[in-house]
Amino acid sequence: MIYRFFSHRIAWLALIVSLGIGALFVHTMWSMRKEHWDYQLRTNTNLSSTLAKGLEWSLDAVDLSLQKTAIALRETQVLENGEDTTPNQALLDALWRDINNSNLLVLDNQGRIVHRAQGVQSVGKQFLAHDFFQAFRTDSHHGVFIGRPTKELLMGEYVLPVARAVRGKYGLLTGVVVGTLRMQDINAWLSTMNLGQHSGVNVIRDDGLVLTRFPYQEMQSLQSLAGSQNLAHFLATPQGNFVGTAVIDGVQRLYTHNKVGHYPLLVNVAQSTQAMLHGWARNAWQLGAFALLLMLSCLGLAIMFTRELARRESMEADLFTEKERMRLTLQSISDAVICTDAQGRITYLNPVAKELTGWTMDDARHQPVEIMHVLRDATGGYVQASPLRLALESGQAIERARTTVTHRFNGERVEMEESASPVISADGVVLGAVAVLRDVTVTAAREARMQRLAFHDVLTGLPNRLLLQDRALQAIAQSKRTGDMLAVVYLDLDRFKQINDSLGHHAGDAALVHAAKALQACVRESDTVCRLGGDEFVVLLPALTSEAHLMGIAQKIQQACALPFTWDGKDYVLHASGGVALYPVHAVQWDALLHCADAAMYAAKKAGRHQIRLYQPQAEASLLVCAEVPEDVV
Numbered sequence: 001m002i003y004r005f006f007s008h009r010i011a012w013l014a015l016i017v018s019l020g021i022g023a024l025f026v027h028t029m030w031s032m033r034k035e036h037w038d039y040q041l042r043t044n045t046n047l048s049s050t051l052a053k054g055l056e057w058s059l060d061a062v063d064l065s066l067q068k069t070a071i072a073l074r075e076t077q078v079l080e081n082g083e084d085t086t087p088n089q090a091l092l093d094a095l096w097r098d099i100n101n102s103n104l105l106v107l108d109n110q111g112r113i114v115h116r117a118q119g120v121q122s123v124g125k126q127f128l129a130h131d132f133f134q135a136f137r138t139d140s141h142h143g144v145f146i147g148r149p150t151k152e153l154l155m156g157e158y159v160l161p162v163a164r165a166v167r168g169k170y171g172l173l174t175g176v177v178v179g180t181l182r183m184q185d186i187n188a189w190l191s192t193m194n195l196g197q198h199s200g201v202n203v204i205r206d207d208g209l210v211l212t213r214f215p216y217q218e219m220q221s222l223q224s225l226a227g228s229q230n231l232a233h234f235l236a237t238p239q240g241n242f243v244g245t246a247v248i249d250g251v252q253r254l255y256t257h258n259k260v261g262h263y264p265l266l267v268n269v270a271q272s273t274q275a276m277l278h279g280w281a282r283n284a285w286q287l288g289a290f291a292l293l294l295m296l297s298c299l300g301l302a303i304m305f306t307r308e309l310a311r312r313e314s315m316e317a318d319l320f321t322e323k324e325r326m327r328l329t330l331q332s333i334s335d336a337v338i339c340t341d342a343q344g345r346i347t348y349l350n351p352v353a354k355e356l357t358g359w360t361m362d363d364a365r366h367q368p369v370e371i372m373h374v375l376r377d378a379t380g381g382y383v384q385a386s387p388l389r390l391a392l393e394s395g396q397a398i399e400r401a402r403t404t405v406t407h408r409f410n411g412e413r414v415e416m417e418e419s420a421s422p423v424i425s426a427d428g429v430v431l432g433a434v435a436v437l438r439d440v441t442v443t444a445a446r447e448a449r450m451q452r453l454a455f456h457d458v459l460t461g462l463p464n465r466l467l468l469q470d471r472a473l474q475a476i477a478q479s480k481r482t483g484d485m486l487a488v489v490y491l492d493l494d495r496f497k498q499i500n501d502s503l504g505h506h507a508g509d510a511a512l513v514h515a516a517k518a519l520q521a522c523v524r525e526s527d528t529v530c531r532l533g534g535d536e537f538v539v540l541l542p543a544l545t546s547e548a549h550l551m552g553i554a555q556k557i558q559q560a561c562a563l564p565f566t567w568d569g570k571d572y573v574l575h576a577s578g579g580v581a582l583y584p585v586h587a588v589q590w591d592a593l594l595h596c597a598d599a600a601m602y603a604a605k606k607a608g609r610h611q612i613r614l615y616q617p618q619a620e621a622s623l624l625v626c627a628e629v630p631e632d633v634v
């Protein structure tokens, strides 16, 4: 839940950061655009103003000459009198000297050239139809007039006519003085500007006629903007700016215009908005792409992070479930479980382990595992290293080691079987170990009983034939080392069948148990008394030093067998016949030795019972001991 909530917050945070980046980008771009625009606007305004001022100065120079000429003509009344032009040519040349390669013409009231500065060529040519003449003649125009650019005024070159009327008495038109500015000069001057693609400079008359423009295009230069919205804007204020679309080419531009002094002219600098913002747009695209990349990266990272968190959340849930399942399993299993860290210090005990050892988790935590149990070998004596410790040291699983757990408080010892496994990380580091201990007390007791049953006689508890053989082989080996003699006494109770028959089978069993105890009581602890089966017993006597020693023991055996056996309040005396064989005198193999003893016992039976005879290889077994038997006793 926490992770899910957290992941949502991360997603929201990423979204907000992305939007922030986007907003910052838009704001920056907008500010950059504004700065860029303002800069361009300032530049264009300055440019427009400079051009207008330059043009004004040029026109002023021409106009001043025109004014002086008009005054001189009026005062001299040359045009009214139609006098010879020659004396006046000097006057004109004086007034019109070296002004921008221009020329000065004087027209009469019919539009014919009557004077021309710097020459008399084309005198008589008529300019009746020209706009500047018509303006003075028919429209009674006052002041300076800027005419339509024409080639006819100056030897095939385009010139800009600047004209003033010469009026006589009563204001009647007596002539027109015309000055010219070469369009080539104006265009050359404008061509020093470089404003970018689809941008340029226009010189426009206030009736909308485009006198010239740069980049220069002859056809468009003489087009008229009359009636257009742009012209209305230009004429609205002496100087200003606006964004408009040109009627000529449909391109959107920033127009910055300035009126040229008192002349009916204006200069405008028209810069394509696309060209103006080209650099900004390129930066905007680059920065925009970068900002978009950042935003997408931010969102992408958030998505990846959220997914990762969700995956971890799921893994943690699985892990928790697994851990819970493990905990419940450990809690409920009947075996004791002990966990340690890599140093063999206890980190976990399940309830069974706590109960078995008497340790609580708080007390046992970080204690070495050896406090829990002591490992012993099969005989219970030798202390071995803990399987847990071995598992930690070897990094290998240790299977089924027998151990003894001693209760911390009551000292009770429980036989356990322990298996331990190391806990190894993915990169092979031993992190700890887990041991499982199973209570095998009952099993161990059963095993011991089975062991006893396998090697002991059920009725008397004496070693059986198997254990006898084992001990006999050990005794033979020892005798071989020491050089001592080993005696095997083969005993068979005399007429035992009669006891069974007369007193019953239970009495027979009791008699057998009595005989077994009596035999065990009369020999050394190192000797072995064994019941071979039925009423047959074998006594193994290792480490005999002499025949006298053998005689003494044989007598003891004889006497033990003769001890009275009580049944139903009555005493009965048992007797036995026995045969003795000696190692290595009579045989060196166990089977042969037993066979020799059996043969001697058979000889004793044959000789009348109640006696023990020594085996003789080539002859009848010799009498060793013989018992006196009363007639009335069996």
Ligand SMILES: Nc1nc2c(ncn2[C@@H]2O[C@H](COP(=O)(O)OP(=O)(O)OP(=O)(O)O)[C@@H](O)[C@H]2O)c(=O)[nH]1
Pocket (backbone or CB within 6 Å): 459, 492, 493, 494, 495, 496, 497, 498, 500, 504, 505, 506, 507, 508, 509, 512, 533, 534, 535, 605, 609
């Ligand atoms: N009560 C009882 N009798 C047993 C047991 N095992 C064998 N017997 C009996 O022991 C008797 C052994 O008899 P034998 O040794 O053959 O003969 P005997 O009567 O002892 O006579 P001799 O050996 O010739 O002196 C048999 O009657 C068996 O039934 C037992 O575990 N309990």
